[in-house]
Amino acid sequence: MSLRNSILIIAIILLVDQFVKIYIKTNFIYGEDGQINVTNWFKILLIENEGMAWGAKIPGMHGKLILTVFRILAIFGIGYWLYDASTKHSSKYLMVAIALIFAGAAGNIIDSVFYGVIFDDSYGHLSTAFSDNPYGTWFHGKVVDMLYFPIFEGTFPDWLPFYGGQPFKFFNAIFNIADMAISTGVGILIVFNKKAFAKKESLGTHS
Template sequence: MSLKKAYLLVLLLLLIDQASKIYIKTHFVLQERIKVLDQNWFQIFFIENEGMAWGVELPGEYGKLFLTLFRILAVGGIAYWLHDSVKKHGSNYLIVAIALILTGAFGNIIDSVFYGIIFDDSYGKVATLFSDEPYGTLFHGKVVDMFYFPIIEDYVLPSWLPIWGGKEFTFFNAIFNVADMAISTGVGILIVFNKKAFEHDHNEHN
């Protein structure tokens, strides 16, 4: 795959990611959720993530800024990896995987860098794009998540189970966005198709 095609893939997915986030931000109140096609296992559930994946946050006044700057450096490294892999005629598996990971990282960086200065908050109301009263500052935006697939939700575990007995259980309670899916898919390709992705490197060492 050429570098041009790889960047076109990144751009296309990035547009889908940002369009979906802006739509959710300007049509949903924070914590609002709806069932898709009236199915409980597929929901749109609007939350905002202030930290890393799975809601982990860095403590301290500069934790968010450090995280955002780290993401920017990471995107630079991934972009170089993509350029280098194309230059060395890496496999399509590898190039597509890197392009997906780059898309995901870049997509969430846009939220972190700019959303704090272009949106007002979503607490109890729908946010306004290009608001005169933004909720944050540059580099202190929140990442928008919306896809929720609770295959099993609020199931009460049998009381006879040790430790977890009587507690509610939800299978697959992660809430994510298009950028997250791109990263997960890219990493999945590298894991499942490892030999095909790195076949050029394997051949060089044989």
């Protein structure tokens, strides 16, 4: 797989990811009050986070800035990995996986770097782009999430230590297109590990 095709994958994912995020940000009120119930197990709503998995964040005044800078540095590493894989004519599995991870990381970095100075907040009203009163500053934007799949709800059995008797939902995370790209890329590396990292001479006509 050529580097050009990998870049095309990245461009398509970034366009879709940003289109969806901007639409959700400017057409949904923050939280469950503004959600759309597509089905009982699929909901669309606007949630924002600091950019780490499960809404986690680095504590302290400069925690968000540290996270954003780290992610920018990391994406340069992923970009080099993609370029290096292309020069070595690595397998399509590896090239696609890296492209997906790169696109997902880049999509969320765009939110972190730019959204704080582009949008105002979405609490109780619709957000506007290029607002005179943006909610944040450069490198302090929040990542927009919108996809929610509460497929199953239940209660942990009473005999279970710590969590016994407590309610739970599966799947409780709210995520976006960029997160899906990253997860899919990582999944390819795990499930198709041998094919992704196969030596060039063993790939034959399948490389």
